[in-house]
Amino acid sequence: MTFTSLDFETANNERTSACSIGISTFVDGALVKTDYFLIRPEPFHFNYHNILVHGIRPEMVEDAPDFRDLWPRLAPLLQGKLLVAHNAPFDMLVLQSLFRWYRLEVEPMQFVCTVSLSRAVWGRHQRYSLGPLCNRLGIPIEHHHAGSDAEGAGYVLLQQLQDTNSPSVEVLAEAYGYRLGTVCDRTYDGFKRKK
Numbered sequence: 001m002t003f004t005s006l007d008f009e010t011a012n013n014e015r016t017s018a019c020s021i022g023i024s025t026f027v028d029g030a031l032v033k034t035d036y037f038l039i040r041p042e043p044f045h046f047n048y049h050n051i052l053v054h055g056i057r058p059e060m061v062e063d064a065p066d067f068r069d070l071w072p073r074l075a076p077l078l079q080g081k082l083l084v085a086h087n088a089p090f091d092m093l094v095l096q097s098l099f100r101w102y103r104l105e106v107e108p109m110q111f112v113c114t115v116s117l118s119r120a121v122w123g124r125h126q127r128y129s130l131g132p133l134c135n136r137l138g139i140p141i142e143h144h145h146a147g148s149d150a151e152g153a154g155y156v157l158l159q160q161l162q163d164t165n166s167p168s169v170e171v172l173a174e175a176y177g178y179r180l181g182t183v184c185d186r187t188y189d190g191f192k193r194k195k
Helices: 048-054 067-078 088-101 114-122 130-137 146-163 169-175
Strands: 003-010 018-027 030-038 083-085 109-113 181-183
Touching (some): 003 067, 003 146, 083 146, 130 146, 146 169
Antiparallel strands (some): 109 181
């Protein structure tokens, strides 16, 4: 049960506009560390609604590194790891868009979506947005802070593993008919049920 969960917050509707990232490293089912970085977004424009959601304002990131400059610090945390995100299509497509925008060549990384797994494990009759789900599971988070949300997604996955007695993320996904997604600069293949 070793994996890395991540979460992005964005400045506007463009997928390249990441203004923060949280990355939580889980080893043998335990949170080892969470890294949090502010990012200078591209384009450098903040929608008012986005600011209301995450509280990050332009002046907080005007001197922050852009994603290309930050990548040497992020790469060891992400590459070669099994990635986890809550509503993974959003975060993984942001990641891929950043790779493409900054012309970063990376090897494919596998990922799972804890929203999809929540519906599979706990049924479709409940709401599975991260804030209410963590509240229901007793997981304390500061919702829409990328570091805290990354931790929350990781703890949700640990709860799913526990509730299904699954020894690994791969076994859990297989049990519910899912195949792992992959993302890199060249391709995106979602976390979805096998045909």
